Amino acid sequence: MANTADQIFVLLKHWIVSVFPIAIQPYLGVLLSVVAIIAVFPGLFALTTVIERKGLGRMQNRIGPNRTGPYGILQPIADGIKSLTKEDIVPTSADAVVHFMAPLVLVVAVFMGFAVLPMGRNMQLVDMDAGLLFFFAIGASTELSIFMAGWSSRNKYSLLGAMRAVAQMISYEVPLLMSSVVIVMITGSLSLVKIVDAQNQYTWGLPHWYIFTPWGCAAFVMFCVAGTAETNRSPFDLPEGESELVAGYFTEYSGFKFALFFLGEYLGMFSISGLGATLFLGGWSAPLQVLNFVPSWIWFFSKVMLSIVVLIWIRGTLPRLRQDQLMNFAWKFVLPMTLLNLLVAAIWRFMGDGILRWIVCSAILLGVYVVVGTVEMRRKKYGPRSYRYAE
């Protein structure tokens, strides 16, 4: 019974495919999976916009959208209709072709990232041998679409936003990759399916998730920082800082194209969250052995939504960074820490089982963190700031 519920989508797909002639079955299978991804994640996007607006509202002691439907849950539908029926304006001096291509490239690239995410037991579009590399390669190509959008708009705000976005994404891609490499080192595979399988084991009913190791925990924190920056989320939302750049690189977009950018941004959040869940939180595996009867895809999506909620929570809490703070943080703190973490993971790998490696690895990471943090705090780099004119 539990198994059927777990595999229900897989069985459903097989059943649908088996109806058709053998010649087109493989293509149909892929098509069905693609359709499922294209249907599920925008739906999740709609849900997320409500959660975000309601949640941010609550954090600011407001109610949030509450007019459309009960408790405002139909708000995304209203928003969708609004943006679909709005006039699509292209600035006269804009580069029309590039301006048109940019949102398409973004959305297509972001969607491709979902192809390798295992969303449940046997639920992945392709089990690619180099899945992680594919994911990052696709992630890297979204930068170009952002540049296209910013440059083709012929707007200073757009261009500034795009340059900021590209600089930021390039800077944080390095720690993002580096913090994931740790997992690859330990698992010995770039395949996300294998990574999840490696975590889907239990000792005393507790899972073998990588976040429950010193290096995994450190990597997870840095992955979160880098992932937040990679998706241009607050507090790293300089590229679209409303108070400075109108809307950043998509200032000149309206109507459906704007909606596509919005969608792309949220899909990026989902894919980074999904990757984080896969790498560190055991993907679709249950958090406790006794909870294994719950279908695996529920675990995956609840982990993704949980990280989305945390992202929203962070957005409601932290103010925006300044450009130099952003860059300093990436290159002078996160990147060295990820490099150190690589070393720690290597030590972990070669120390063999036992309590000793826990102590050694935690000591190194914590020690460096505390020392660097204290020194930098003392140097007033990351510490509380006092502003001369803002007393």
Place this chain on the structure above:
Amino acid sequence: MLGEGILKGLKETARNALGSYVSKERLTTVEYPEERLTLPEASRNFPFLVYDGTDWESGLRCVACQICEKECPPKCIYIEKSKDKKPDAVGKAQFYPAKFDIDISVCMSCQICVEVCPFEAIKMNTEFELSTDNRFGGLLLDRKELALSNEYYHQIHPTEASEVDGRLAAERAAAEAKAKAAAAAAAAKAAAPPAAKPAAPALNPAAAPANTSAVPASEIPSGPTAKNPTGTPTSAATAPPAVQNNVINADAPRAPETDGAKPDAPSAITKKEGDAS
């Protein structure tokens, strides 16, 4: 410790988010169309015209003196004085505004019209849901739309309205007493049959000064007696003249208490008229 502040901030926002479900005083949002805050009594938005009694047209306190029109800084009031006179709420023949429009898209809610009105005829409304789908005519209110009863005035500004009513009543009573005294004095002095006549003429000078800037000439507190020679008798009734005098003097008793602000108003009018002409 590095990162401590972030955790502190996260705690605070979480407290806010969860607390807004628990405690009512945290969530201060008023869901407007369904829930409304009671407006503070002193709130004001755009002017309206007060009328006494039940019929707005005959009960308008406004006598089309046009002071407000002249004083209005953004010039949003348009008044056309009537050619004839009509009896007002108390039956006294008066000029009335044949046309009284306020363009509330121009009005800046400064309340100067209320300050200068000698007849307590224009007051500030609190109504703010004034949106209209007609871009040009919708916000140009004519006198029918502007006219609102004294009861309504009591409703929106109870304290102020009762003050105004009390003042009007007191003035009316005082003027009546004065008129009676004057009439009595006149009767006693002249002891002649046309004794009632001298009291009556006061009304014309009374209305005239208000809109022809001759107010300074008529600002003598002891109105009736001084004005006796001028004016023409229009009605034989003795009570109406008394009321009328009352109205004329409406601003006279107020002059001392506003410390010269009031005496200025008429002179300002004269000056402006001089400019205009």
Place this chain on the structure above:
Amino acid sequence: MTPLAEYLLVAALLFAIGLAGALTRRNAILVLIGIELMLNAANLNLVAFWRYGAHPELLTGMMFAIFSIAVAAAEAAVGLGLVIAIYRHARTTDLDEINRMKG
């Protein structure tokens, strides 16, 4: 025509295009773009030879391509850094004007 020959032809065409770009354009950045194209054409050759070669399990061709990609990244970084430095000095990226040996 064998598949290998097809790949080699495409690579040759791409190489020629890159060469033409590098030789005919004035803008230094476009010259770099041409060079990148030539490098990529070479990579395609390497991978194609690996795929249709005698011992694909030895990974020689693909390794060569991967190293070549890494080297190309370094080349691009330094090359573009040079272009920016030259631009800062000469206020132009026009190669026809940057023809003096002393600044």
Place this chain on the structure above:
Amino acid sequence: MNVVFWILAVITVLGGLMAVTLKNTVHCALALTVAFAGLALLFLQLDAQFAGFAQVLVYIGAVAILVVFAILLTRGSETPSEGVLSHTWFAGLLIAAAVFAVLAWAVLKSTAVLQHETAAPSVSVQQIGSALMGRYVLPLEIVALLLTAAMLGAVMVALHEKGEQK
């Protein structure tokens, strides 16, 4: 398979052609990314998954962005008034054509090697990793050094010189 190859080949070559012929430099850079993407897909077509993804990651994710940054930092997107071609363009074109002719001739003439189609080699990423860490460890280290040196060099070259006016 053959159809896919020809489509990819056309995309790649067109991208390359546009990259060197378009007037607007930014368009050139974008066309270059099309060529890069086509090449990456050709690599996938050649069963070189790892090389294909590395191509996307390095070229589209880094080199194209670098080129674009360089263009914007040098005002290269302004089309020069005196034309985009160097004054030796004709010679350059001739040389390129000659090179292509020679290469094509060589490719078409060489019937000796590798006529048959071989089965797709199955190469796992693990094998590549082992090879990098084993047989190719020296090149790997050298590349690492080279990249470090290149990074430092690029930073030094692009840094503001001391005393230079901004």
